[in-house]
Amino acid sequence: xxxxxxxxxxxxxxxxxxxxxxxxxxxxxxxxxxxxxxxxxxxxxxxxxxxxxxxxxxxxxxxxxxxxxxxxxxxxxxxxxxxxxxxxxxxxxxxxxxxxxxxxxxxxxxxxxxxxxxxxxxxxxxxxxxxxxxxxxxxxxxxxxxxxxxxxxxxxxxxxxxxxxxxxxxxxxxxxxxxxxxxxxxxxxxxxxxxxxxxxxxxxxxxxxxxxxxxxxxxxxxxxxxxxxxxxxxxxxxxxxxxxxxxxxxxxxxxxxxxxxxxxxxxxxxxxxxxxxxxxxxxxxxxxxxxxxxx
Numbered sequence: 001x002x003x004x005x006x007x008x009x010x011x012x013x014x015x016x017x018x019x020x021x022x023x024x025x026x027x028x029x030x031x032x033x034x035x036x037x038x039x040x041x042x043x044x045x046x047x048x049x050x051x052x053x054x055x056x057x058x059x060x061x062x063x064x065x066x067x068x069x070x071x072x073x074x075x076x077x078x079x080x081x082x083x084x085x086x087x088x089x090x091x092x093x094x095x096x097x098x099x100x101x102x103x104x105x106x107x108x109x110x111x112x113x114x115x116x117x118x119x120x121x122x123x124x125x126x127x128x129x130x131x132x133x134x135x136x137x138x139x140x141x142x143x144x145x146x147x148x149x150x151x152x153x154x155x156x157x158x159x160x161x162x163x164x165x166x167x168x169x170x171x172x173x174x175x176x177x178x179x180x181x182x183x184x185x186x187x188x189x190x191x192x193x194x195x196x197x198x199x200x201x202x203x204x205x206x207x208x209x210x211x212x213x214x215x216x217x218x219x220x221x222x223x224x225x226x227x228x229x230x231x232x233x234x235x236x237x238x239x240x241x242x243x244x245x246x247x248x249x250x251x252x253x254x255x256x257x258x259x260x261x262x263x264x265x266x267x268x269x270x271x272x273x274x275x276x277x278x279x280x281x282x283x284x285x286x287x288x289x290x291x292x293x294x295x
Contacts, residue, residue, distance in 0.1 A: 039075055039100055041240065044233035045135075046077040048222050049275055053078055053134060053163065054086075056218075056277055060159050062086050066129040069153060071116055072136035075100045076109075082130075083109040092125065116140065119149050129158045134275075137203075138164040139195050144206050151210035154282040160212060164200040166219055166276040178270060181238060181259035184251040188244040203278035212280025221274030226266055234272065235263045 062068065066088040070079040073093035083091040083106070093101050094112045101111045114122050116133075117140060131150050137143050151160050167186070173179055189195035204217045222230055238245065238260060245251045262268060 035240070038240075041233060041236045042075050043077070044229045044236065046075065047229040048233070049134070049163070050077050050081070052220050052222075052275065052277070053132075054081060056161065056279070057082070057086065057130070057132065060130070060161070060279065062088060062130055065089055067126070067155075068092070068130040068132065069094060069125070069128040071131065071133035071150070073101055073111075076104045078132065078134065079109055080104055088130075092128075094125075116146065117142070119146075119153070125153065127153055127155045127158070129155050130161065131158070132161045132163075134163040135165060137162060138197055138200055139189075139193055141194055143196070143199055144209070147203075147206040148210045151207070151212055151280075151282065156282055157284040158282050159279055160207060160210075160282075161277065161279040162203050162207070163275050163277040164203065165197050165273050166200055167197055167273045168221060168271055170271070177255045177258035178262055180255050181245065181251060182273070184245050184256075185238065185241060187250055188241060188247070191248075192244060200276050203276065204280075207278055207280035210280070211282070213283055215278065215280040217276060217278040219274050219276045221271055224268065224270050224272030226264065226268050230272060231263050231268070235260055 062082065064087045066086075068079075068082050068088045068091045070076075070082065070091060070093045073079045073095045076093055079091050079093035079101070082088045089108065091109045092112050093104070093109060094114050094116070095101060096113065096115050098111050098113045105111045112122075112125070114125075116136065119125070131153050133150065137146060140146060147160070147162070154160060167182070169179060169182075186195070186197060204215050207215045224231055224234070238256065242256065245256055246253055
């Protein structure tokens with residue numbers, strides 16, 4: 001399947017034509033943090049993806065002596081692990097909404113309310129040995145510029161690690177209720193808040209263009225099975241997005257109901273969306289990423 005154009009959501013067989021990116025914001029136009037159950041929905045995904053994140057960060061050597069920035073920290077599962085189990089000297093958990101992070105603050109975990117898109121306006125954040133963002137950049141415009149700004153927050157030898165969603169559709173099954181609902185979800189996210197999962201595949205190139213070295217990437221697709229946390233995450237996501245999925249003729253109610261029933265049934269058999277993680281390291285010679293001499 002040919003890649004979708006930069007700035008537009010990935011198109012699967014049978015998906016609608018490429019939509020226009022939206023101008024809303026995650027947490028405002030969709031998935032407002034004060035909605036009942038929103039923290040639980042996020043934690044369902046964290047239960048699945050945290051082990052992969054921890055394994056990758058461990059492999060990069062995170063631990064005592066490190067200063068870490070967790071971007072879009074959400075409910076704080078990764079930030080807390082960095083501070084309490086990995087033993088980082090300091091962890092800064094950054095998010096626009098810190099209501100679920102504030103109770104976690106402690107001697108080694110500092111909570112910071114800030115907007116990633118305005119990170120250049122936060123000079124006192126300092127620099128870090130690790131900058132990590134998971135399921136954040138896919139929802140934001142000007143992703144390439146943000147990668148450069150995050151790379152500029154690295155100490156020499158520091159790592160930037162980016163994780164976002166990646167879909168692996170079955171080309172032989174473009175019209176099932178499950179696939180139609182998933183396609184409608186990507187379309188609704190793109191048209192409402194500008195989510196772009198096609199651009200996720202370019203994360204390795206963005207890291208290299210930002211002057212980082214040793215760039216690599218991996219894709220993990222955890223099992224989507226009845227009763228699993230990942231299945232609960234998608235079910236709750238689709239139910240929360242129901243008005244948006246049914247709006248503008250994106251999906252029929254009966255199709256959504258069939259897809260939700262399928263997620264709950266013993267017949268569920270799908271390769272669900274996965275997580276693509278890309279990482280790179282700032283050269284240890286002190287060259288600044290994104291500036292002359294940093295490539």
